[in-house]
Amino acid sequence: MSILICPVCSEKLGLHEKSYKCKNNHCFDLSKFGVLNLSLNNKSSKKRHGDDKAMVVARTEFLDKGYYRPIKDAVITLCEKYCKGAKNLIDAGCGEGYYTAEVVKTLVLEEVFGVDLSKEALRYFKKRIKNALPIVSSIFKMPFEESGADFVLSMFVPDAYNEFLRVIKKDGYFIKTKVLKNHLIELKQAVYDNPYYNDEEPDEIEGFEKLDEIITDYKTTVLGDDIKKLFLMTPYYYKTSKTDQQKLEKIEKLEITVSVKTVVYKKV
């Protein structure tokens, strides 16, 4: 039985041909790309909803070159050690599924959900993971029943801990990767007059017990166009003026520090 619920009335959602329906007849069609839109407020506004196409393409191309492979390896190591028993997975803020695809190969999962606001990213996600269900939704209010998830993955996304706590079952797992102080500092030095270090948040999360962590810290050289693609992936991109962005176009190669921490938790 799926853990999917209706975003309108919270009753269970079931698949009928190419639509998901609840018993109150709220109906949500799968797009031709296999994406399920369960976001209720995406029709009127013109503002950005998740990552646009240029950003998704840049990120896909950058990640597929393997610059972040050690981060993926850290996630897989923790998955193998702690999450083998998981039957379902929610990737909250899944993007185009670079990390999820590897997790899906590692675990024996019956249901895989990718949640993101970007329809564009979810189309790529579906291409990478054929048997997964990509869902357009905020990660702060996800269309899943309480205590139904075995495993939630969250890679470089804003924290929605209360929502993760709601959907994960007791003794279920939560793996998150977050940036450390020096992550991509050289990229910021190349663009800003006064580059800032990242804030590091504490590991403790209420309702979860921390089981283990892996710190992934290394330097790698990024070449040519990949520098701009990397910048497009970051949250700094939208805060940076065109003039500052153009500074990157003159750089042919840049050694960067990758510095992140992956933590595995259990819901207590």
Ligand SMILES: [Zn+2]
């Ligand atoms: Zn409903």
